[in-house]
Amino acid sequence: MGIGEDIQGALSDDILTTAVGDGWRLAEVELLDSVVRISDEIQKLEALRVKLVGAVDHRCTVDVLGFPNVKMWLASKTLLEVGAAGRVVMLGRGLRRQSEIADEFYGTYISAEHAALIMKFCERPPKGMPREALDDCRNALLFAASGPTANTDAVRAVIARLERIFESDDPPPSEDTELNEFHACKTLNGRMAVKGDLDAVTGEMLLSALSGLSKPRPAQDGTKDTRTPGQRRANGFTELLRRYLNSEIAGEEGGERPHISLHVNVKDLADHADHADRTDCGARGAQGPRRRRSLCSQSTEWRGRSGWDR
Numbered sequence: 001m002g003i004g005e006d007i008q009g010a011l012s013d014d015i016l017t018t019a020v021g022d023g024w025r026l027a028e029v030e031l032l033d034s035v036v037r038i039s040d041e042i043q044k045l046e047a048l049r050v051k052l053v054g055a056v057d058h059r060c061t062v063d064v065l066g067f068p069n070v071k072m073w074l075a076s077k078t079l080l081e082v083g084a085a086g087r088v089v090m091l092g093r094g095l096r097r098q099s100e101i102a103d104e105f106y107g108t109y110i111s112a113e114h115a116a117l118i119m120k121f122c123e124r125p126p127k128g129m130p131r132e133a134l135d136d137c138r139n140a141l142l143f144a145a146s147g148p149t150a151n152t153d154a155v156r157a158v159i160a161r162l163e164r165i166f167e168s169d170d171p172p173p174s175e176d177t178e179l180n181e182f183h184a185c186k187t188l189n190g191r192m193a194v195k196g197d198l199d200a201v202t203g204e205m206l207l208s209a210l211s212g213l214s215k216p217r218p219a220q221d222g223t224k225d226t227r228t229p230g231q232r233r234a235n236g237f238t239e240l241l242r243r244y245l246n247s248e249i250a251g252e253e254g255g256e257r258p259h260i261s262l263h264v265n266v267k268d269l270a271d272h273a274d275h276a277d278r279t280d281c282g283a284r285g286a287q288g289p290r291r292r293r294s295l296c297s298q299s300t301e302w303r304g305r306s307g308w309d310r
Contacts, residue, residue: 043108051106054092075188082187083195087116094119104142114145114155121159124179129166137162174200210236 026034057070067073074085091112095102098119105115118141125134144150144158163173173179182196198206213236216225227235 040108043111046112047106047108050088050092050095050112052092053088054096057089057093058096072188082185082193087112091116091119094123098122100138101142104146109147110142110145110150113152114150117152117155117159118142118145121162126163126166129162133166177202209240213237213239 053070053074056065056073060070062068065073067076069089071082071086071089074080074088075082078085080088095105095115101110101115101119101122104110105112110118118138121141122134122138125137129137140162141155141158145155171177177199180196180198180202182194182198184192184194187193210233214229214232216227216232218225225232
């Protein structure tokens with residue numbers, strides 16, 4: 001089926017206009033049926049968007065997009081956040097390499113989330129799994145993900161069971177630091193979007209470090225902390241970075257917080273002091289010369305971001 005037929009198949013139903021315009025007129029049976037049928041249309045359109053975005057990712061260059069990458073272009077043209085747009089792009093890109101998963105997803109037999117989980121497993125299978133077992137494992141995962149009763153926990157459970165079956169001498173995924181990922185990218189409004197996947201030990205260290213810094217703190221008047229847990233963790237993460245950069249344990253290269261350095265030559269300071277003395281003496285007349293401040297360093301450096309720290 002071609003792209004044009006896909007679009008026609010996803011939109012050729014008067015239920016889209018009937019349910020929106022006259023939904024209150026529908027009987028209960030018709031109302032229930034309308035929700036199910038519209039959900040099917042949404043699934044078809046979601047699959048179609050992934051397919052088309054995959055084609056954009058494959059064919060369109062930066063000059064055509066007008067943006068550094070496809071996810072930035074997609075986020076700018078839709079209501080999708082950059083992270084959600086990136087997941088659409090990655091799914092469309094991956095399904096071009098995984099035809100069996102693509103057939104199930106584009107046929108609306110599995111959801112986008114389940115397709116992404118199965119695709120990730122197939123692209124990075126357990127190290128102890130022989131190559132010839134991949135087809136059977138993929139089929140088992142597709143079976144677990146198919147149908148309206150399928151859920152993410154069930155798919156993840158099958159993945160975990162397969163990983164246990166093909167255990168090797170390598171550490172399990174929860175302990176494998178080679179699987180760790182950390183992504184940080186600027187968004188269109190100048191903010192920074194952060195996403196990561198960490199092993200259990202690193203994750204516990206992060207949570208422990210944030211625990212004391214992200215506790216609820218009442219205001220000075222005793223009112224309850226109105227910040228959400230996510231806001232408290234973000235503030236705690238900011239404080240964690242600030243303390244690390246201020247500790248000077250990171251070294252000189254990239255280890256200091258932003259600061260301003262002002263270097264003044266001693267001769268310039270002395271000339272300025274002489275000029276100040278002469279001006280002050282002329283203004284005060286008989287009060288006598290002002291005592292000159294002694295200079296004992298070759299240069300003076302002030303550093304700081306909030307206030308001046310000598």
